[in-house]
Amino acid sequence: MSLDDTPLSPLMAPLLTAGPLKVWSVAVTILGDACQTPQDFILGRGLDQLMRPLGITNQALRVALHRLKRDGWVEAEKQGRSSAYRLTQQGWASTEGVRPRIYGADVPAQPVWMALAPPDLNSAEMEDLLPADALRLSPRSAILAGQPEGLEEWVLTPMQATPPKWLYEALVPQELAQDYQTLAAACPDLMAAQALPEETQAVLRLLILHHWRRLRLRHGALPDLMLGRDWPGAEAAQRIMPLLTALPRADLNRLNAA
């Protein structure tokens, strides 16, 4: 039985509606998960085999791959009658950069700072200086993680407060909380998932991973660093990490030989 014919398990149905499945984004999820070195590639028909069970047509896949090539994420190389797709150097670097946030059960420990900008900075200058995942709290204050540079004129003091409700809601917007809850609820039971045929398990893995990745990339490390296990993202992780550990990666050798 080839993946082509993999029946969509009823276990997957809730995951198909748990959030958007943008084709180019699903393709990046698959490449990032299946390719473990910068040299690894997937043939076009292998991608097609993994995506068809998700209701993604070959035409939609071609459009997405064209876009990913144009944007410098993916490069293609003729291999006989098929094309081999791999991440570009830039695509690989970006993928490596976010891997710990997607596959790591815990975010790496980092200091969290309450930061106050000097009075002569305007809002745009402040935005330029702040790390991308800083959380602006007021015109001149923000919370940020890590070891920021270029903030010598700022007041930076370690953040050691239990967030009041308004700060919690700034860290975890209601929509994000709901999306994590929806995803966790859509995931099948671990034992039921492991009872599926191996090819189906690989597709299930990609479906879970795609949604998980989509949500993880929507925010920085602050919710985990400040809220620990006490928020919907961490609760979803407790359901999802065991599934990602148990469900097998798509097998590149088999896919490319098929």
Add this chain to the structure above:
Amino acid sequence: MSLDDTPLSPLMAPLLTAGPLKVWSVAVTILGDACQTPQDFILGRGLDQLMRPLGITNQALRVALHRLKRDGWVEAEKQGRSSAYRLTQQGWASTEGVRPRIYGADVPAQPVWMALAPPDLNSAEMEDLLPADALRLSPRSAILAGQPEGLEEWVLTPMQATPPKWLYEALVPQELAQDYQTLAAACPDLMAAQALPEETQAVLRLLILHHWRRLRLRHGALPDLMLGRDWPGAEAAQRIMPLLTALPRADLNRLNAA
């Protein structure tokens, strides 16, 4: 020799121009320093004897005492041909309240917080909730000391940052720094001061204490708590505290008997 005749020592001249000598304020300095219990009093002529060397006329003193009685700081009681002045209950409580800041070489250790107001507070509500000696840093942030109450919805995190220049200047406005430097420079050498006649020493003490008190009451505990010994107020203290320890308090028994 009575205080009345105390010659103004040339050592005092720089102190007479080191800052304003508002008569009512000098009177409060004297009452707070000389009266060590709520029952202690000074006769009007005793006050006059202490203030005349500072160039304060008896008429100016009467006006000031009238104002202090009207404002509830001081109460008077006839004693023969003279009046006895003491602090009211309220005046005594206020005096006791600031005593540690004026006579203490070090401010009592207190936590210092960086505080961020919840987004739905307007500026006036924020002002109402903040302690009087909090330092507003931006529309929604402030630094404050102690154990503030009623700020449950605020983010309060211990302030553990070395202040950048703009924050130092907010903590220690340039005028305050200059006034402390002027006062420290105007103070006589300890040994020279101790060589003065005792009555002159008592007047010198009041002059130094008055200016010191005036500056200390212009700010809260934040500069000391955040800057330690590294600011002009602390540098002035190192010059002034030994003088206040060495120079004798005005002797109430002798003053009231004079």
